[in-house]
Amino acid sequence: MKYGITLGYVSKLNQIDTLKGIEKAKSELKKVIKKEYKLIEVSSAIVTEKNLWLNDDFQQSRRPIDFDISSTLSYGEIMQSNNKWRRFFLMKNDLSKNNMGIMTEFNSIQRDMEMDNTSSITFQELGIEIVKDEYDINYVNEMVIKLFEHIVSVDKKVASEFEELQESHFGNTIIFITFKKLKELYPLLTFKERLNKFGRENGSFVLQDYVEKMFNQTKIQQFSSDIFDFKTYSRIYYYNKSVEKVLSLGYVSYQVDREMLKIQNNILKENTKTQSGYQHLLKSNKLPLTISGGIYLDRLTMAILEKQHIAEVHSTIWDDEFVDYCETNKIKIL
Numbered sequence: 462m463k464y465g466i467t468l469g470y471v472s473k474l475n476q477i478d479t480l481k482g483i484e485k486a487k488s489e490l491k492k493v494i495k496k497e498y499k500l501i502e503v504s505s506a507i508v509t510e511k512n513l514w515l516n517d518d519f520q521q522s523r524r525p526i527d528f529d530i531s532s533t534l535s536y537g538e539i540m541q542s543n544n545k546w547r548r549f550f551l552m553k554n555d556l557s558k559n560n561m562g563i564m565t566e567f568n569s570i571q572r573d574m575e576m577d578n579t580s581s582i583t584f585q586e587l588g589i590e591i592v593k594d595e596y597d598i599n600y601v602n603e604m605v606i607k608l609f610e611h612i613v614s615v616d617k618k619v620a621s622e623f624e625e626l627q628e629s630h631f632g633n634t635i636i637f638i639t640f641k642k643l644k645e646l647y648p649l650l651t652f653k654e655r656l657n658k659f660g661r662e663n664g665s666f667v668l669q670d671y672v673e674k675m676f677n678q679t680k681i682q683q684f685s686s687d688i689f690d691f692k693t694y695s696r697i698y699y700y701n702k703s704v705e706k707v708l709s710l711g712y713v714s715y716q717v718d719r720e721m722l723k724i725q726n727n728i729l730k731e732n733t734k735t736q737s738g739y740q741h742l743l744k745s746n747k748l749p750l751t752i753s754g755g756i757y758l759d760r761l762t763m764a765i766l767e768k769q770h771i772a773e774v775h776s777t778i779w780d781d782e783f784v785d786y787c788e789t790n791k792i793k794i795l
Contacts, residue, residue: 464578464783465579465769465770466578467769470792472792472793473625474625476793479766479768479774479793482623482762482765482766483762485618485622486758487762489618489619490611490612490761491566491587493615494611495564497607497611498591499560500562500564501562501563505543505546505547505566506540506543507540507567507568508537508539508540509538510536510537510538511527511536512738513549513737513739514538514739515543515549516538516540516541518685519683519684523571523572526539527539539570541569541570541571542569543565543588544590547588547751547753548753549748550590551592551749552748552749556592559594561591561592562589562590562592563590564587564588565587566585566587566588567588568584569584569586570583576779578770578771579763579771580771583777584759585757585758585759585775586756586758587758590754592749594750595750596690596715600752601693601695601713601715604752605635605667605695606635608697608711608713608754609665613629613631613632616629616630617629619766626765630701630702630765630767631710632665634665635664635665635666636667637666637667637695638666639671640674641670643655643656643659652675657700657706659707660698660699660700664699664700665697665700665710666697666699667696668698669694671696672691672694686725686726687725687734687739689715689753690714690715690716691725694712695713696711697711697712698710701764703763703764703767703768703769709757710760710761712754712755713753714752715751715752716748716750716751716753719746722740722743762775770794772794772795773792773794773795774795
């Protein structure tokens with residue numbers, strides 16, 4: 462197996478059907494989620510200015526991609542996440558009543574991402590931001606279940622159009638588990654080994670109450686103090702049979718309020734961010750409380766279309782050796 466691709470691997474779909482499948486999966490998912498939550502679909506910004514700073518550096522583990530703007534003699538930064546922007550957009554456009562929300566299709570560039578057959582330096586996320594009057598973990602759980610139900614229905618609808626594909630790729634049920642329980646089940650395994658074993662044995666699942674347990678661990682996504690409420694952050698996983706490992710499919714979480722920001726910043730000591738315009742809005746309670754969700758579209762289409770490499774479902778930069786390997790083995794990449 463090279464580049465995570467099985468020797469002799471042949472895509473079940475030709476290139477035209479692959480493109481049609483990607484289009485169908487994305488459009489169907491957007492349609493059902495937009496209808497479910499009565500969302501307004503908006504075009505996401507891709508840059509932020511330094512003073513307001515609507516970006517995320519994942520606890521300073523990702524280097525910024527910044528640039529100078531000659532006409533204004535200022536500096537901009539490419540956003541690696543748009544969760545802050547979505548919340549700011551709701552405030553700015555007077556969408557602050559309970560259950561008002563937006564949906565975005567966001568293209569992210571993360572130059573420090575470790576590239577393999579399921580990850581690259583770019584990815585697409587279907588983002589959801591909904592205003593809520595109060596914190597309620599039950600709503601987080603309900604939203605996870607509802608999103609999963611829509612993913613399953615879209616999976617079956619797309620797969621039914623191509624006889625080469627299996628009918629189901631995510632199962633019909635999703636299991637909730639905490640970091641503590643997962644560790645109790647597999648005490649001798651690493652975090653990633655636990656995820657893979659649990660997913661292989663149980664199918665799709667949601668991991669909760671784990672963010673604070675992951676601080677300062679290498680090769681594990683880190684979290685900034687001013688975006689997600691760590692206590693409610695819930696990550697959705699599924700077992701991808703084509704690549705034989707567990708992959709993250711998305712997340713649901715409340716964003717922080719003023720009090721939670723204070724608590725989390727006391728833990729992480731991200732004092733360099735405290736003077737940003739965004740944190741000023743947070744501390745003055747000008748931003749609406751929101752629940753934030755995301756679905757990783759590339760991972761979704763990869764699973765539904767039974768692809769072994771993410772390059773088969775989205776276009777980005779790969780090294781010449783990998784491109785040559787795909788050409789030699791007749792693997793079509795976008």
